[in-house]
Amino acid sequence: MPTEEIIVRGVVQGVGFRPFVWRLAQRLGIDGAVSNRGDAVVIVASGTPAALEALVHALRAEAPPLAQVDSVSREIVRPFAGHGFAIAASAPGTVSVGVVADIATCPACLAEMRDPDARRHRYAFTNCTDCGPRFSIVEGLPYDRATTTMRGFAMCPDCRAEYENPADRRFHAQPIACPACGPRLVPDGDDDPILAAAARLERGEILAIKGIGGFHIACDATNAASVAELRARKSRPAKPLAVMVRDRAMLEALCEVSAAEHAALARPSAPIVLLRMHPGAAIAPSVAPGQNRLGAMLPYTPLHHRLMEAMGRPLVMTSGNRSSEPQIFRDADALSGLAGIVDAFLTHDRPIARRLDDSVVQVAAGRLQVMRRGRGLAPVPRDLPSGFASAPPVLAMGGDLKSAICLTLGGKSLLSHHLGDLEEPATQDEFERALADHAALFAHQPAAIAIDLHPGYRPSRIGAEMAAERGLPLIAIQHHHAHIAATMAEHGWPLDGGRVIGVALDGLGLGEDGAIWGAEILLCDYRGSRRLAGLQPIPLAGGDAASREPWRVLLAHLDAVLGPDETPGDLFEGLPAATLRIMIARGLNAPLASSAGRLFDAMAALLGLAPARLGFEGQAAMALQAAAETAPDPQPPYPFATRTRNGLIAIDPAPMWRAALADRAAGTDVALIARRFHEGVAAVFVNLAASLAAEHGVRAAALSGGVFQNTLLLESVAAGLARGGLEVLLPEQVPANDGGLAFGQAAVAAARLLPV
Incomplete structure (x- = not known):
């Protein structure tokens, strides 16, 4: 039988790709092995030419929902001497991103939750390889249960058997859990905390709800008095509030929703989508005063699904914080920081490793436009355009508003999640923690630091101090040049692709x-602008x-x-x-x-x-x-x-x-x-x-x-x-606002570090 080494690159780690390949090999009668090597998956496959062709085709056509296959290369190698197909230990190599974003509950887990005969019936932390928390629970690499906030939950024999079975959809799903061994809701004296929470919300109370990446503050979105009280307590008089709806029917009763917008809502990232409201929609006018758009999202965790099914009406789901401060994600901080704002808590005992705000998107010019990168969208790596592969690693610091940082290494970039506006001291502290977190988590050692041309921006000052301490080049980049470079790089404009006209508004x-x-x-x-x-x-x-x-x-x-x-x-x-x-x-x-x-x-x-x-x-x-x-x-x-x-x-x-x-x-x-x-x-x-x-x-x-x-x-x-x-x-996956600034800074700095 011919034997090939097949290398798959892209987002292929931490997404169930190796067990997926194992199942394909079983189906096609292929011998060999699959392993992680660096940031690629390497397959040694021995089989008939037809079977090998079918394997390569299926790697793209049937890839797991969280995977992104960028390239598949093939090379004939020495014949494979063994029989069967194995998932081999990972080979050494630098993993640029060994963890994917947090993903909304998949249809299979949702069906399992709703099955009265299933052992995860109504379990609020049901997940598998294709869904559940990821980035929000990771504390270190390699991505393994011991380096996540799930390490305190020892697997029961049933979960262990699923975890170790390559044929099971929970094979190596690090957040795997069940009612016998996994996280639990904090009872607060109620038999079913979710039903009790729904009853409180129906009575007009305001609740703090712990989700993925942080706490939300929730109330009945149809109750004008509750919404007004929430605004008063949170000191948020006018800014629109996001709403969670149970399903498509509930959403369409409130908003006009195109096919593209439905698709955006149903993405594994489950973002907030800005939608045109129906005139006189059955929702409290103070949810989005003076606006014709509503930020809406679907339930994205089992807890949210159960709550929305019990509630039966749209809920305000706004960030759990005081006005202008970062979203709270630690339990102790929630108890003190949300006191006086909420009447009760719906929480649980799974710790959150890092704060992740909800992502926000809209459909514009027929394309999905990301306005805030957060839960579900970060940390997704991006390939830099042609010509950047040999650029030294860069740390780009972004700007003061809608701050985010960007790391580059080996032709790839990683734009961080939304870190907030740095006008508040608490957000400044979060920004500096995120710098340390990303450097440690992704083992990033920059050869240069990129900042905005404005020396008064807080990230510019921090970047200048870091560069001085480490003896690194400091590259200052004009604000709007960075904006335009971000759009160029997002669309793969080559380093030697020539100039573009940039319209920066x-x-x-x-x-x-x-x-x-x-x-x-x-x-x-990339190197300059006029x-x-x-x-x-x-x-x-x-x-x-x-x-x-x-x-x-x-x-x-x-x-x-x-x-x-x-x-x-x-x-x-x-x-x-x-x-x-x-x-x-x-x-x-x-x-x-x-x-x-x-x-x-x-x-x-x-x-x-x-x-x-x-x-x-x-x-x-x-x-x-x-x-x-x-x-x-x-x-x-x-x-x-x-x-x-x-x-x-x-x-x-x-x-x-x-x-x-x-x-x-x-x-x-x-x-x-x-x-x-x-x-x-x-x-x-x-x-x-x-x-x-x-x-x-x-x-x-x-x-x-x-x-x-x-x-x-x-x-x-x-x-x-x-x-x-x-x-x-057009700006699409990289925000047009300052949330995409660091990505453009990174591209410009990398270009200036390369020989002309």
Whole structure:
């Protein structure tokens, strides 16, 4: 019989791949062995040529649900002398990622839970090789029960027999458990804590529920009084709350759900998906005040399935924390940190190794767009594009908001889960713990550290200190160049693939000229970028305060266009406009900035869609988008002017403001003004990007920046550029916001470390 060595690369460890190969070999009559080697699975297979062909085909076509097969290579080797097929001990080698993300309960385990004759009937911790906790319970590598938080639960004989049987779907499932030997719910004096919790929720109480990666705070999403009480206790007055629904039918009663959105909800990662709500949906209006979208998710653990079946109505499932603080994941912290917020706890005795927020996604331009990488999506490795394989390992630090770090090694990258906004001391502590955790867990020793160009960012300061202590190169990268590089690298744009036109629409980022940027067209490759066009800057009176109070930005914009005497005074009644004008005139804490994010905030303020002070980041822009989406399609775009000075094209919003003010004075519907604004922003950036691409002989455009989480804008810009004949690269698995910044920093730093 011919014998081949078959090497499978990708996400193939910790996902049941070796027992899968064993079962294929039994079916096809193949002798040999399978083992892990480094970050690949190696198969020695002896059989008929037809059997070997069938094996190779099945490796891709029938791979386990958590596996991702990137490549399969084959080589004829010396004939195999033995008989039978074995799962061999792993060979030595560096495992780049030896653990996969936490996975929602699979259909087989769900059916087992619901079977009255099964020994795991109604068991809240049922799992197998294809589902259950992974990254949230791992404390070290190699990924084995002894290095997880399951080590305190000794397997009973029945679980041990399943664990050791390659034919069983629980073969080497490290979280394997049953009622006789596994984790248990904390009773709190009730016979069935889940039924007791459902009864409390039905009575309007607020509960803390321990899931995978941390605690949630839950209440009945149809009970307006309960939702209002939750907001008051948590000090979260306006930010939308996520909702868990029992099933597809319950979801469709609340929201419009496309086939792509259903598919996103049903993914093994079980993310929160942003969906368009039905008008008058049977849910408390305060769940998502002023919004037309609802963040919804399906149950993803056996505990959640049982609770939702017992409850029979949607539940608010928001992060278990006090406002602005990290989600709580330790039991002792929950008891103290959630005191006064929740009325009771539904918890259990399986420890959580690390905090993982829920992932958040949406469908935009027909594609899945990740907005927050957390539970279910991290730690999934990504191959860097062609040309990066020999780059030295890099640690990229990301930014202050929506922070995440990225490690690279041997042509692969690992973007961390969402670590939070580093304005709070508790989140800063979590960030530094995550740095140590990732370095230890993945045995990563960087040869260089990449940071944002802004030296005041906390990750930039920490990165600079680390580089100095270790004697490593420190590579500072412009914020929006990193954003565009992230999109390029996600789509596999080769190192030698040439330049792209980058459209970066964002909040704020320090530019290479020392000014604050946030709305640019760049000419980029990985090693560098050149700014070709940008929004005309306006002063941000009060600095950071302007990001929280949109009226400040509106005042600056209108004064720049009309002058203080002509700016409508009714827009600023009761606000200290005179003080701000003095600050701007004297240049006191009023830095110039060209920010798309602040432009959207200002328009929302003009239309009365933004409060004087925002309750959360993005509140004004989200309300503006929601209004624009109710307008008939299409609408004529508002005009923008352009002029060139010193080789840079300045995008002047003055004509747009005059047209919007005229519409407002004429009593035009707010939705129409909001829609014309969106179309105007899209049109000016599409036209300029297409023109500049032609001028510089560029064939592709890459989009990124937090403003491109606006699906109306993203779809309009993407469609316009595609009509112009450009290949359009959109942010998908790597967030467009600062959650993807570290990935772009890592790609740029790696490119600069390679010889030209």
